[in-house]
Structure formats: structure tokens, C-alpha cells
Amino acid sequence: xxxxxxxxxxxxxxxxxxxxxxRAAVLEWFDENARDLxxxxxxxxxxxxLVSEVMLQQTPVVRVEPAWRAWMARWPExxxxxxxxxxxxxxxxxxxGYPRRALRLQECARVVVERHDGTVPRTTEELLALPGVxxxxxxxxxxxxxxxxxxxxxxxxxxxxxRSVGGTALPAPSQTTAEVRLAASxxxxxxxxxxxxxxxxxxxxxxxxTARSPRCEECPVAGLCAWxxxxxxxxxxxxxxxxxxxxxxxxxxxxxxxxxxxxxxxxVPAHAxxxxxxxxxxxxxxxxxxxxDGLVVRVPGPSDDDPPTYRLP
Numbered sequence: 001x002x003x004x005x006x007x008x009x010x011x012x013x014x015x016x017x018x019x020x021x022x023r024a025a026v027l028e029w030f031d032e033n034a035r036d037l038x039x040x041x042x043x044x045x046x047x048x049x050l051v052s053e054v055m056l057q058q059t060p061v062v063r064v065e066p067a068w069r070a071w072m073a074r075w076p077e078x079x080x081x082x083x084x085x086x087x088x089x090x091x092x093x094x095x096x097g098y099p100r101r102a103l104r105l106q107e108c109a110r111v112v113v114e115r116h117d118g119t120v121p122r123t124t125e126e127l128l129a130l131p132g133v134x135x136x137x138x139x140x141x142x143x144x145x146x147x148x149x150x151x152x153x154x155x156x157x158x159x160x161x162x163r164s165v166g167g168t169a170l171p172a173p174s175q176t177t178a179e180v181r182l183a184a185s186x187x188x189x190x191x192x193x194x195x196x197x198x199x200x201x202x203x204x205x206x207x208x209x210t211a212r213s214p215r216c217e218e219c220p221v222a223g224l225c226a227w228x229x230x231x232x233x234x235x236x237x238x239x240x241x242x243x244x245x246x247x248x249x250x251x252x253x254x255x256x257x258x259x260x261x262x263x264x265x266x267x268v269p270a271h272a273x274x275x276x277x278x279x280x281x282x283x284x285x286x287x288x289x290x291x292x293d294g295l296v297v298r299v300p301g302p303s304d305d306d307p308p309t310y311r312l313p
């Protein structure tokens with residue numbers, strides 16, 4: 001996937017089709033409809049924004065908001081998280097899913113402390129050098145933490161542009177260079193408006209221009225939307241699209257193992273894991289994966305005849 005352009009590296013090479021009117025309508029809508037989220041508050045910190053972006057990866061806002069508030073109350077600065085115990089970090093991550101993100105976030109905090117004196121950097125190069133920070137997260141931190149012009153291109157923004165400009169129900173599965181250039185052409189030149197545009201277009205995709213049930217009657221750019229003008233082609237395909245099934249997957253098994261270990265006050269004996277999942281082969285595969293990811297520690301028994309126990313790092 002191509003990296004998003006860095007601030008000022010890409011400007012509108014040519015006028016974006018319907019650009020000024022579309023941008024103005026989305027920004028006006030955002031002023032009236034933006035959700036009151038803590039990582040958007042005036043007292044937000046760059047660290048708080050970075051934490052929110054990591055938590056929001058593949059996790060809905062309704063689950064992230066209470067977890068973010070608790071996390072920031074406990075570890076308000078990178079130095080706080082860097083000094084925390086890994087087991088405490090994994091327990092605090094709780095059921096946000098993909099717990100490797102928690103380990104990467106703590107590793108990120110340590111690098112921020114070691115290389116940047118505990119202050120989140122703002123340049124593209126420095127942000128991309130942080131553990132767990134890719135092109136999207138770097139651009140989002142620049143826009144939402146520092147108010148800088150960047151090309152923030154998440155799933156929601158991609159869908160808004162695919163429909164309103166490209167006339168398609170959904171964007172391509174993988175981000176393309178042409179798509180990044182198109183997105184960059186819609187980002188206003190000045191920092192403040194560019195940052196607002198990034199938040200506004202993302203919010204429109206999250207609340208109105210949704211993947212399966214778009215509310216075109218409420219959309220501020222319905223009159224400018226190429227997809228709507230074309231009669232919403234492939235709408236049924238978009239509506240039928242489903243996320244990956246959860247029941248019976250390795251993700252579910254891994255989640256159950258992690259939940260057992262989070263709740264345990266002492267190392268868990270091997271036989272206790274048997275109750276987590278009936279399929280031994282799948283269970284052992286998932287435990288092996290958790291061990292390899294550094295999310296679980298295996299403690300050998302006192303002798304070769306004693307079974308091992310398992311605990312958080």
C-alpha cells in the first residue's frame with residue numbers, strides 16, 4: 001500500500017471536480033454534527049491523539065471511548081506507559097481486540113521517551129519511525145494533534161471520495177496511487193482548514209456515508225455525489241458486504257485465552273486452558289501464536305513431570 005503524502009508534498013495539481021463546493025458543504029455539516037469525542041477536546045494532547053488512533057484501528061468508537069478515558073487517566077504521558085508493567089498494560093487493554101496493539105503502543109511510548117524526551121514528534125519521518133505508526137496514523141496525528149496539513153485517508157474518507165467523486169459504491173480493496181492523489185487534491189492548502197477537512201470527511205463516512213446503509217437523504221453533498229447521480233450502482237453489493245465472521249475463528253480462541261489470563265491473579269495451569277476451547281488442535285495453535293507474539297509467557301513446571309503454567313508477560 002503506498003504511503004500517504006507528507007504535508008505540503010502534494011497539492012492540487014488541477015482543480016478537484018466539485019472540490020470547493022463539496023469541501024464547503026462537508027465542513028459546514030461537520031460544524032453542526034461532529035461528535036463530542038475526548039480526543040477532539042481543546043485540552044487534547046498529541047499523546048492522547050496517538051493513543052486514540054491506535055485504539056480506533058478496527059475497533060468502534062463506542063468501545064474505544066471508555067477505554068481511552070481510563071487509559072489516559074492512568075497513563076497520561078508516554079513516560080507513564082513506558083514505565084508500566086506489561087501485564088498491567090494488557091489487562092487495561094481488556095477487550096479492545098488485537099492486543100498486540102497494546103504492546104506496540106507501549107513500545108512506542110518507550111521510543112518517544114528515549115528519542116524525543118517524552119514528547120510526541122510532529123514530522124512525518126519521526127512519526128513513521130515510531131513502533132506501530134504507519135502512514136495513516138502519522139498523517140492523523142499531524143492533522144488532529146498538531147493541526148497540520150496532511151492527507152488522512154482511512155476507510156471512511158476513501159468511501160466518501162469513491163462515491164461522491166468516483167461514482168462507485170466502494171473503493172478498491174487496496175489503496176492506489178491515483179486514489180491518494182485524488183484525496184490530496186481535496187485537502188485545502190492551509191493547515192487549519194486542512195485538519196478540519198480531514199476530520200469532517202472522516203466523520204461523514206462514519207455517520208452518514210456508511211458502507212452498508214448510507215443515509216443519502218441526510219448527506220450534505222447529495223446534490224454533488226456522482227454515485228447518487230448515477231443511481232447508486234452496485235448498492236446491493238455494498239449492502240451485502242459483511243465483516244469477517246467471529247464465531248469459531250482463531251481470533252475468538254485467542255481472545256478467550258487472553259481473557260482467562262487477564263482475570264487470573266496467579267499463573268494459570270495448562271489444564272485450565274482446556275476449558276477455554278474444545279478443539280485441542282486449534283487451541284494449541286492459538287496459544288502457540290500468543291507465545292510467539294509475546295502476549296503470553298509459558299512457565300515450565302518445577303520438574304519435567306510437572307505441567308507448565310501460563311501468565312501475561
